[in-house]
Amino acid sequence: MQLIDSHCHFDFDVFDTDRMQVWHQCRDIGVERLIIPGVSKPRWPALFDLVNKEPAWYAAVGLHPWWVAESETEPAQLQRDIAEQLQANRCVAIGECGLDGAIVTPLEEQEPLFRTQLALAIDLQLPLIVHACQCHGEMLRLLKEYHPGRGGVIHAFSGSEEIAREYWKLGFYLGAGGTITYERAAKTRRAFAALPLESVLLESDAPDMPIQGRQGQRNSPAYLPLIAGELAKLRGISLEEIATQTRRNTEHLFSL
Numbered sequence: 001m002q003l004i005d006s007h008c009h010f011d012f013d014v015f016d017t018d019r020m021q022v023w024h025q026c027r028d029i030g031v032e033r034l035i036i037p038g039v040s041k042p043r044w045p046a047l048f049d050l051v052n053k054e055p056a057w058y059a060a061v062g063l064h065p066w067w068v069a070e071s072e073t074e075p076a077q078l079q080r081d082i083a084e085q086l087q088a089n090r091c092v093a094i095g096e097c098g099l100d101g102a103i104v105t106p107l108e109e110q111e112p113l114f115r116t117q118l119a120l121a122i123d124l125q126l127p128l129i130v131h132a133c134q135c136h137g138e139m140l141r142l143l144k145e146y147h148p149g150r151g152g153v154i155h156a157f158s159g160s161e162e163i164a165r166e167y168w169k170l171g172f173y174l175g176a177g178g179t180i181t182y183e184r185a186a187k188t189r190r191a192f193a194a195l196p197l198e199s200v201l202l203e204s205d206a207p208d209m210p211i212q213g214r215q216g217q218r219n220s221p222a223y224l225p226l227i228a229g230e231l232a233k234l235r236g237i238s239l240e241e242i243a244t245q246t247r248r249n250t251e252h253l254f255s256l
Contacts, residue, residue: 001030001243003228004250005221007096007129007155007175007203008034010057011047014207014218023054025222030243032056034221035254037096037129037155040067041081048089058254060093060129061085062117065100065110075116082120092254094121095129096155099142102134111142118146127253128152130172136163143170153201153253156209161191168199173253175203178219181212181230193234201253202228202246 005026015022026032036051038044038061051059061082063071073081082094097117099110121128127150132139136159151171157164158179167174176192179185192200204227206219211226225239228246232239250256 001225001240002247003031003202003224003243004033004035004247004256005031005204005206005224006035006153006201006250006254007177008036008206008221009039009208010034010036010206010221011043011050012207022220022222025220026224029222029225031221031224033058033256035060035092035129035250037064037093038062038085039064039096040071041073044085048085051090058092058256059089060095061089061091062095062097062129063113064096065098065105065114065131066103068110068113069105071113073113075112078113079116079120082117083124086124086126091126092256093127093129093152094124095152096131097128098131098133098155099135099138100131100133101138107135107138111138114142115146118142118148121148121150121152122146125150128172130154131156140166140170143167143172151253155203156205157191158185158188159191160187161194164191164195164199168195173199173201173249175201176231177203177205177227178209178211178223180234181227183212189234192231197235197237197242197245198249200231200246201250202231202242
């Protein structure tokens with residue numbers, strides 16, 4: 001089994017004490033590659049230091065909506081900052097970026113910076129890693145307005161099958177993570193059971209988004225096989241089929 005974690009914050013400080021130990025554990029159980037999205041400008045240097053040392057780790061660069069308020073940056077400056085990083089480093093996508101309707105920062109403040117990253121993705125022909133929380137209407141409106149040619153992935157998708165299919169029509173994959181391991185997440189579980197497997201990526205979102213039974217613990221990319229196993233159960237197919245198709249999907253999206 002060969003799996004790719006399409007979304008893992010392996011650069012976060014919580015992994016500083018045992019990062020390589022966790023990585024060896026991942027390799028032993030078949031998690032062979034990681035996509036590590038950037039979330040804020042102060043964190044970018046440490047992220048690139050990591051991925052430049054490990055060929056199986058891939059970086060994306062972006063400004064996450066949670067860090068918009070503290071960034072105090074204008075769209076034009078953000079454009080320059082991201083473009084500079086893309087020229088200097090090995091990146092496979094722009095992100096994590098997007099909109100979040102559940103945080104204090106108003107969507108009106110988040111949207112201009114997300115628009116900047118959408119435009120960059122189009123100009124540089126890169127896929128997007130998109131955070132969309134309690135804002136699917138707004139997100140779909142912007143994606144239809146810009147229609148980025150390389151598409152991307154809706155990270156940690158937790159909506160309905162109907163919304164998921166709208167994203168897929170626009171060229172955006174759906175990220176399946178720990179949410180699908182919770183029986184109470186019935187709507188999301190139904191969506192991932194019904195969507196074309198060609199539209200699905202696997203992700204841990206470690207250290208966040210813990211799986212069922214590990215609430216309150218640090219999440220790990222080493223738990224990705226458990227997410228894959230749950231997806232196999234939901235769809236009534238083998239774990240090998242899940243591993244093979246989601247790996248192909250991830251390789252295709254990020255040109256790995």
